[in-house]
Amino acid sequence: MNKILYEFVHSERFAIFLIFFEAYNTIVIPSCYFCNKANCMKTKIISPFLLAISIFALASCDSSSLCLSGQSAIQSGLYSATSGEAKDTTLSGIYLWGIDPITELDKGLLIDSADVSKMFLPTDINRDTSTFILREETVASDLYDTLMFVYERELNYVSGDCGFSYNLRLDTVIYTINLIDSVTIDLPTVIYNENLENVKIYIEP
Amino acid sequence: MSKYILSLSLLLLPIVLVAQQQEEPLSKEEKKLANRGNPGISFGIDLAPFITHLFANERFGVEANARYTINRKWQVVSELGYENVDLDTDEMTYTSNGSFIRAGIDYNIFKVEELGNNDNILLGFRYGAAIQEHSCPRYTIKEEYWGDTNGSLGSSTVGSHWGEFVFGLRSEILKNFYMGWSVRFKTIINVGKDNAQEPYSIPGYGSRDRSSNMGFTYTLEYQIPFKKK
Incomplete structure (x- = not known):
C-alpha cells in the first residue's frame, strides 16, 4: 500500500490534480485562499476532505510497474521446407526439452503438443549456449533433432522494480537434420519487451 | 495508513493556516506599497524527504534551501540535498x-490587496544536478x-542532471517565518x-x-529581511 501511494504521490496524475485543486482555490477564487472571510471557511473545511477522498480514489486505480518474465526466450516459427516462409506449418506429437550438460535437466517444455507452429525457447543465461531436443512422434515416425543456439549476452537494466535482464545476440544455430530441413536466423537480437520472431525452422516435408 | 494521513495533513496545513489578515479596502497608494514585496534572504528545510521516507523506507534524504527575494515578483532559489538509498x-x-x-528562479503571480501580506503563488524553473556513488551487490535474473x-x-x-517546472504556494505564517509547498514536473536531461x-x-530527481x-x-x-527604507 505504501509503495502504491508513493508511486501515486510521485505520479503525473497527483500533480495535475493538485494543480487543478489549488488553481481552483487560488486563481478561480483567490479570496477564498488567502482570507478569513466566513463564507470561505466552508471551502477550507470541505476541500481537504475532497482532496483526501480523491487521492484515495485515484490511488486505488494506480498499479505498480509490470515486470515481464521469460524475456530471454528465442522465438521460433515452423515453416514447410517446400513452401518456404510464405507458409508456416504445424506439427503434432511434439516434444521439446532443454539439455543442461551439468544438471541433466529433464523437464519438458512441450509434451505431446498438437498444432505447434511457434515455439518459445528459453535460453540458459548462465551460459553462451542453449541446447534443445525437438522430437516429433507420430504413428508413422519418431524423429529427433538437436538444436544448439550460440549467442552473446549483454546485461540490461530494466527498472528498479524489475531489476536486470539479459539481451542476447544470436551468433549461430547448430542443428541435426532428421525432422528439420534447415534453420535461419531472421532477427539475431533478443531484447526485453520485444515480441518478434528470431529464427525460422524449416521442416522436412 | 496513519502515516499517509499524517503526511496528507502536513501537505494541507497551509490551506488551514495561511489565512491571517483582516481585509480592508486599500487606496491606490497603499496597494502600490503592499505590492512592493519583502526583499530578503531566507533559509529553510524541506520536509518532503521525511514524508517520502514514510512511503518508501529504502530512501532517506535531507534538503535545505536558500531563497533570495529580489522584489515582489522575482526570487532566486537554490536547493541542496542528500539522499541515501x-x-x-x-x-x-x-x-x-x-x-x-x-538552482533557478520563481516568479510570484499573486497580487495582494492588503498591507503586510507577503504570500506568494509561484511559477518557476530549476536546473538540477546530482552526483552519486552507487553499487548493486546482488542482482537476480x-x-x-x-x-x-x-x-x-x-x-x-555517476552524475545526472535534469530540469524542473515549479508551481507552488508560500505563505508568511509568522513574522518572517514562511511555510510553503510546491509541485514539480521534472524531466531528465x-x-x-x-x-x-x-x-x-537520482538524488533530487527521484525514481529513474x-x-x-x-x-x-x-x-x-x-x-532575514533587508533593511526597510
Whole structure:
C-alpha cells in the first residue's frame, strides 16, 4: 500500500490534480485562499476532505510497474521446407526439452503438443549456449533433432522494480537434420519487451 | 495508513493556516506599497524527504534551501540535498549515496490587496544536478526453466542532471517565518551510466524509471529581511 501511494504521490496524475485543486482555490477564487472571510471557511473545511477522498480514489486505480518474465526466450516459427516462409506449418506429437550438460535437466517444455507452429525457447543465461531436443512422434515416425543456439549476452537494466535482464545476440544455430530441413536466423537480437520472431525452422516435408 | 494521513495533513496545513489578515479596502497608494514585496534572504528545510521516507523506507534524504527575494515578483532559489538509498528486493540489492543541487528562479503571480501580506503563488524553473556513488551487490535474473542467474555490479560514481517546472504556494505564517509547498514536473536531461548499471533513484530527481517525474516539496523557511527604507 505504501509503495502504491508513493508511486501515486510521485505520479503525473497527483500533480495535475493538485494543480487543478489549488488553481481552483487560488486563481478561480483567490479570496477564498488567502482570507478569513466566513463564507470561505466552508471551502477550507470541505476541500481537504475532497482532496483526501480523491487521492484515495485515484490511488486505488494506480498499479505498480509490470515486470515481464521469460524475456530471454528465442522465438521460433515452423515453416514447410517446400513452401518456404510464405507458409508456416504445424506439427503434432511434439516434444521439446532443454539439455543442461551439468544438471541433466529433464523437464519438458512441450509434451505431446498438437498444432505447434511457434515455439518459445528459453535460453540458459548462465551460459553462451542453449541446447534443445525437438522430437516429433507420430504413428508413422519418431524423429529427433538437436538444436544448439550460440549467442552473446549483454546485461540490461530494466527498472528498479524489475531489476536486470539479459539481451542476447544470436551468433549461430547448430542443428541435426532428421525432422528439420534447415534453420535461419531472421532477427539475431533478443531484447526485453520485444515480441518478434528470431529464427525460422524449416521442416522436412 | 496513519502515516499517509499524517503526511496528507502536513501537505494541507497551509490551506488551514495561511489565512491571517483582516481585509480592508486599500487606496491606490497603499496597494502600490503592499505590492512592493519583502526583499530578503531566507533559509529553510524541506520536509518532503521525511514524508517520502514514510512511503518508501529504502530512501532517506535531507534538503535545505536558500531563497533570495529580489522584489515582489522575482526570487532566486537554490536547493541542496542528500539522499541515501538501500534497496533490497528479490530482483536486486542496491545502495546509493549522493548529493544534489538545484538552482533557478520563481516568479510570484499573486497580487495582494492588503498591507503586510507577503504570500506568494509561484511559477518557476530549476536546473538540477546530482552526483552519486552507487553499487548493486546482488542482482537476480529469474529464469523459470534453466534456473535463476545471480551477479553483482561494483561501485561507481555517476552524475545526472535534469530540469524542473515549479508551481507552488508560500505563505508568511509568522513574522518572517514562511511555510510553503510546491509541485514539480521534472524531466531528465542526462542520466549517468556505468556499464549496465543505471541509478535506481537520482538524488533530487527521484525514481529513474521514468524520463519525467513528479515531485513535491514542503518547506519551512526563515527570512532575514533587508533593511526597510
